Amino acid sequence: MQDLNATAHRILDAAEVLTQTLGFNAFSYKDLQNEVGIKTSSIHYYFPTKHDLASTMTERYTQGFVEQLSSIDAQKSSGLSRLKALSQLFNQVLSEGKLCLCGMLACDIVALPQAVHEQLRHFFSVIEEWVGRAIALGQAQGDIAQSIDIKLSSAHFLAVLEGGMMVARTHQKDHNFEAMMNQSITYLTGSFKEADK
Amino acid sequence: MQDLNATAHRILDAAEVLTQTLGFNAFSYKDLQNEVGIKTSSIHYYFPTKHDLASTMTERYTQGFVEQLSSIDAQKSSGLSRLKALSQLFNQVLSEGKLCLCGMLACDIVALPQAVHEQLRHFFSVIEEWVGRAIALGQAQGDIAQSIDIKLSSAHFLAVLEGGMMVARTHQKDHNFEAMMNQSITYLTGSFKEADK
DNA sequence: GTCTATAGGCAGATAGAC
């Protein structure tokens, strides 16, 4: 990963955007040529096959994501605010008309090599575990209901992130995504139940 | 739609399975030829362009789905049991290694014609509204918390259905999907909060 | 590293015989 030069990174930048908007099977090396400005044969020099491209792209994306999660941890001290910051990260992507890179690839997973399959599983696990830690922290701080099951709720939270982006983009209403994530937060805090008293 | 003959339906059957497993851009008319047993040129007789195929496929899928929703309404009288039955419908699809047809197409939406875009929006709206009615019914019956916001929660429920399938298939653990939907149900009933008392 | 040139195959799609 670290041994990638500037050109390789520019290719990955273009491939990421194309994957997140059109889908991995809907763009070609020719499209990358047009975006990056070097010939397809040169792109093959960096990424011999398209599957190589998918794999490196997933690895870099995951690494960047982990860094962003660390950045949130450094900036936000409460579990709840960390979860909100994560939602904001996804919302940022959506506002650019894109979906999660790994979500897009996960849809095409049957047509992708086993190596990518495992990378995607890893990406989802990383998020679920981070969300799980944020929930546990929120519980310790008293912001999140004690009765929340951490494993179930973190998997659930990720599902809303991924599915919510997809549906919101189709509806062409970004605010729907924010509303959905607020709903997830509300469920975690249990605050909606207060009104029933 | 009703003017489709048996061959057209067999083509759509094959196209649906391929879309739900591989993705719309990952199969070709040649693949359909192998599945259905007639030449690609004959398939073009029924569906001149691949976009026509996508459109008719989406229409038929939506129609079939609406019928399944009506069937649930006829069999289940409680709002909560209807939501569980809907989850079971999605779980059935997932157990065959497939994702929701419209979810798959929604990921590829930028590369699809406007007509399909609107059909997908319609499909999601149909589900959200049906879920909304089930939630309202559940509230009237006392199974679902009064404080639940119907519009927000139905959109949220759909997001979990779609995102949950995708993540669960990647993790290759179908039971994760069931667990996620149980979590959604738990949130709606507010029952998890009871333990906090 | 980037290029030109090209291979070999497959994509979506059409024409016209039966």
Next chain:
DNA sequence: GTCTATCTGCCTATAGAC
């Protein structure tokens, strides 16, 4: 309706010059 035959173009990928 289904076929054979074919078009045109694009796809991934490679060889080899600079």
